[in-house]
Amino acid sequence: MLTTTPLPFSAEQQTWYERACAKLDPRRLQQLLYELTNIHSPTGAAREASEFMARHLGNIGMNASYRRMNERTGNVVGEKRGSGGGASLMLYAPIDTHLEGDESDSPWVGPTDPVDLKPSARMDGDWVFGLGASNPKGMIATLTEVANALIEADVPLTGDLLVAMADGGMPVDVAARDQAGMSSGVTHLLSRGVAPDFAIVMKPWNWVYHEEPGMGWFKVKVKGTLGYAGVPRGTPGFRSSVVPAAQVVLELEQWLIEYAERNTSGVVKPHGWIAGVQGGWPERPAFPSAVTEIFFDVRINPRTSPGEVKAQFAAFMGGLQARHPDFDLDWEMYGSVPGGTTSTDNWIIQSARRGWEHIEQRTHPTPDYLGGQTDGAALRRFGIPTARIGWPWPAEGSPEPLAEGLGGMGATYIPDLMPCARKIMYAVIDTLTRPRAELGL
Incomplete structure (x- = not known):
């Protein structure tokens, strides 16, 4: 069984953490998720969504840029630099959806009437529906809200915070769009100067994983x-x-x-x-x-x-x-x-587990076996220690009928995301308010 090394926050860190968590705004997260879900972004054609997110990250106070891959698509990086001498931590999620959201999906996805398969957004109370509203766009909105709250709380960072998203994260190979998929976007990103010391990938399931297939x-x-x-x-x-x-x-x-x-x-x-x-x-x-x-x-x-x-x-x-x-x-x-793994003793794995245990108020158990593949494997193969952390999925209690099976991964209940946001915030504060030497670097 994996173990978590205890390392309590200092009084200052605890104050910063509480201040940042107090700034987390579920309504702001929901509005961003609605707007992003309303921008269709099939694999290899995510330009509009990526440009939207580059503008949004700039508006919340990050130095943000759109990283063009071709005329149809590109990636996004936002950076908030610390005072210096710390690590760089990247919060990452893909931005492309696994389906086209048009007639080419039929009949292979089954009935196309459910709201989670539509490439347009709908809000109903605390819910957001639409193709990819949960995976990947719920993840993007959550990571962005963490960055937004951290900046609003004016936490004095030592290290640098990166928020990044890339096209090509879905396990597909779209020949008509330059063979987009199979981690093509994150590979492009990492090959062109984006080189964090650590990364956190947000993906479904309420565990911390140190490896992926x-x-x-x-x-x-x-x-x-x-x-x-x-x-x-x-x-x-x-x-x-x-x-x-x-x-x-x-x-x-x-x-x-x-x-x-x-x-x-x-x-x-x-x-x-x-x-x-x-x-x-x-x-x-x-x-x-x-x-x-x-x-x-x-x-x-x-x-x-x-x-x-x-x-x-x-x-x-x-x-x-x-x-x-x-x-x-x-x-x-x-x-x-290939798959990828990070040592369970690595700082980012231990920090993510501390954040998980802080919110869950229990010892992190051995997680369920994992078979899902993400860009986290590519990050690890580039030598970037990476933790995968998530939330309970799929959401339960939808007021709308949803597609059976995997569907459009497009139903998000906003309250489900907030504990994950606080877990990630813990790891961000834990990592970016310390000098490199304390992080094993």
Whole structure:
């Protein structure tokens, strides 16, 4: 079990913390969230939302800039410098949404009527609805409110506070927009002078995590021959690709379950799910397809390389072929992102856990296993110690009907965010009011 090293605030730090928390304003947070959710920002096309946030961070007193990637999109960085001699701490969240919010999402997302799938915002009491209103825009609004309250409280910082958000944070690969996704934006950001000593990533679930998985994308091709509906079964020269694919799906599903168990370690359980099957033409149902493709994402534990996962899958495919010598199979790994980890003894992990325990008034337990991938893995791979901290998710008690399953990650109950804001504020005060030597730097 991970342990938290106690380090009580000084009287001054406690005063600064209480003063800053008193400035946290849930109505201001909600208004920002509403305005940001009203700006559509699909992966690779987040320019308007990013420019809006750059202006907003400037208006609250940060030195803010829009970092262009191309004509359609860019990233955002705001900075509030301290007096000097301290660390730099970046509060980070992605800014792009995982869905397009248009007809191209149908029918794959299911019914598109629920309010959390709409690329426009709606407020109802303490709720904000709209595509991405929870993840990622609820996170952006919360981190911004932390910075706003800190600045209004006039806390005398020694170190520098950064608030950053980047496009390309969703686990997608949008070819039409310069292959946006798979941490493309944060990689661009970190490669161009944004170099904090520590980072805090806000993401769902009410725990502090020190590591996150990567991901591996695979495609299996089941090959046959082009057929015709009028051909009797057993006709020489015709081999279905579709029927064997059904057997491959069943065996692959079992392998994914066993893979997750076999590769679980630390706080990561690397789940995987079959995402889709494609083959043939809906407008030509008389002609069975010569190829049926199965594609899936399997998560990668930080202690397992993408190459090792590829080797594990190769062994599975070798066994599958041996069990079904009549199947004509091919496969490829077409996407890979390594996982990332930070030492549990690192300052930012310990500080985030102290903040969590201060608000929760209990010892931080061993968190639930994590399978979700974020830009935090990329931050850690760049050598930036990173803590992931979040809030209870999904929100419960919505006055509006929401999409089943993951949906649009677009329903936020503002009171749920405020304890997380106070936890993050604790780590900010803890980190940025000390000299570097006290932080292990």
